[in-house]
Amino acid sequence: xxxxxxxxxxxxxxxxxxxxxxxxxxxxxxxxxxxxxxxxxxxxxxxxxxxxxxxxxxxxxxxxxxxxxxxxxxxxxxxxxxxxxxxxxxxxxxxxxxxxxxxxxxxxxxxxxxxxxxxxxxxxxxxxxxxxxxxxxxxxxx
Amino acid sequence: xxxxxxxxxxxxxxxxxxxxxxxxxxxxxxxxxxxxxxxxxxxxxxxxxxxxxxxxxxxxxxxxxxxxxxxxxxxxxxxxxxxxxxxxxxxxxxxxxxxxxxxxxxxxxxxxxxxxxxxxxxxxxxxxxxxxxxxxxxxxxx
DNA sequence: TATTGTTATACTCTATAACTATA
DNA sequence: TATAGTTATAGAGTATAACAATA
Numbered sequence: 001x002x003x004x005x006x007x008x009x010x011x012x013x014x015x016x017x018x019x020x021x022x023x024x025x026x027x028x029x030x031x032x033x034x035x036x037x038x039x040x041x042x043x044x045x046x047x048x049x050x051x052x053x054x055x056x057x058x059x060x061x062x063x064x065x066x067x068x069x070x071x072x073x074x075x076x077x078x079x080x081x082x083x084x085x086x087x088x089x090x091x092x093x094x095x096x097x098x099x100x101x102x103x104x105x106x107x108x109x110x111x112x113x114x115x116x117x118x119x120x121x122x123x124x125x126x127x128x129x130x131x132x133x134x135x136x137x138x139x140x141x142x
Numbered sequence: 143x144x145x146x147x148x149x150x151x152x153x154x155x156x157x158x159x160x161x162x163x164x165x166x167x168x169x170x171x172x173x174x175x176x177x178x179x180x181x182x183x184x185x186x187x188x189x190x191x192x193x194x195x196x197x198x199x200x201x202x203x204x205x206x207x208x209x210x211x212x213x214x215x216x217x218x219x220x221x222x223x224x225x226x227x228x229x230x231x232x233x234x235x236x237x238x239x240x241x242x243x244x245x246x247x248x249x250x251x252x253x254x255x256x257x258x259x260x261x262x263x264x265x266x267x268x269x270x271x272x273x274x275x276x277x278x279x280x281x282x283x284x
Numbered sequence: 285t286a287t288t289g290t291t292a293t294a295c296t297c298t299a300t301a302a303c304t305a306t307a
Numbered sequence: 308t309a310t311a312g313t314t315a316t317a318g319a320g321t322a323t324a325a326c327a328a329t330a
């Protein structure tokens with residue numbers, strides 16, 4: 001009997017469902033937090049991506065796992081709201097860099113701070129428990 | 143200093159990031175699995191919702207956390223593909239029930255079985271570790 | 285009157301294909 | 308010729324507002 005077709009035990013199913021609930025809550029909270037700043041999820045993700053440093057359109061597409069043609073419109077909308085600006089790359093004149101403006105970066109930082117989903121529930125765990133959780137998640141993602 | 147504005151410790155930040163990675167991977171895998179059956183994410187979620195039992199349009203909207211007006215079109219597309227059918231509720235003639243067809247339910251079950259994201263990495267943990275993970279997740283979600 | 289589902293409309297995100305300007 | 312970004316287009320999901328049928 002192969003592993004992938006074996007009927008999972010009840011404990012594994014329960015953990016799977018718990019992870020599904022975590023995922024659903026995380027997404028909801030992220031969308032809600034973004035909406036408080038009149039941003040869509042993808043817009044908030046782009047802003048978070050550009051806050052450390054400007055990025056070529058191409059790399060934004062790769063990070064968002066979408067086609068480069070879609071990035072044009074998304075950046076257009078952020079530019080129209082003064083949250084992002086386009087810059088030319090001196091080394092390769094085909095490249096356009098998207099850079100968060102002061103206001104865009106400020107909103108992005110504020111948004112990140114307001115994302116309490118993980119922080120608040122985690123505060124209910126002891127240091128030792130957080131350490132255990134970290135190790136288990138690390139092994140799951142390895 | 144209030145809890146919500148306190149700078150979180152490095153361990154909490156790391157666990158937050160790990161959870162973010164879990165969420166991203168889970169979503170990607172779900173979309174990919176749905177796409178293998180030519181379904182979008184919301185379509186797959188509706189089909190999963192209807193596989194145990196038919197549901198009124200209104201309840202589908204609540205489960206998906208979207209406006210009821212959107213459910214009409216999504217069900218239309220599933221009906222057009224023979225995966226869902228509309229039924230009348232005998233008790234309240236305003237209500238329309240969406241029911242998964244035999245084929246729709248079969249696809250939904252097959253899709254669920256192919257969702258290996260959680261099952262495979264979880265297989266690398268011992269029973270005791272899965273138990274610990276379950277308890278920590280339960281407390282986070284409580 | 286209130287509720288269920290629908291229609292109409294507009295916006296955002298998505299992929300595909302064709303185009304431009306640079307390399 | 309290959310690559311970066313864009314435009315054009317079509318489909319899907321989303322919210323808002325107005326409507327018909329039923330309660």
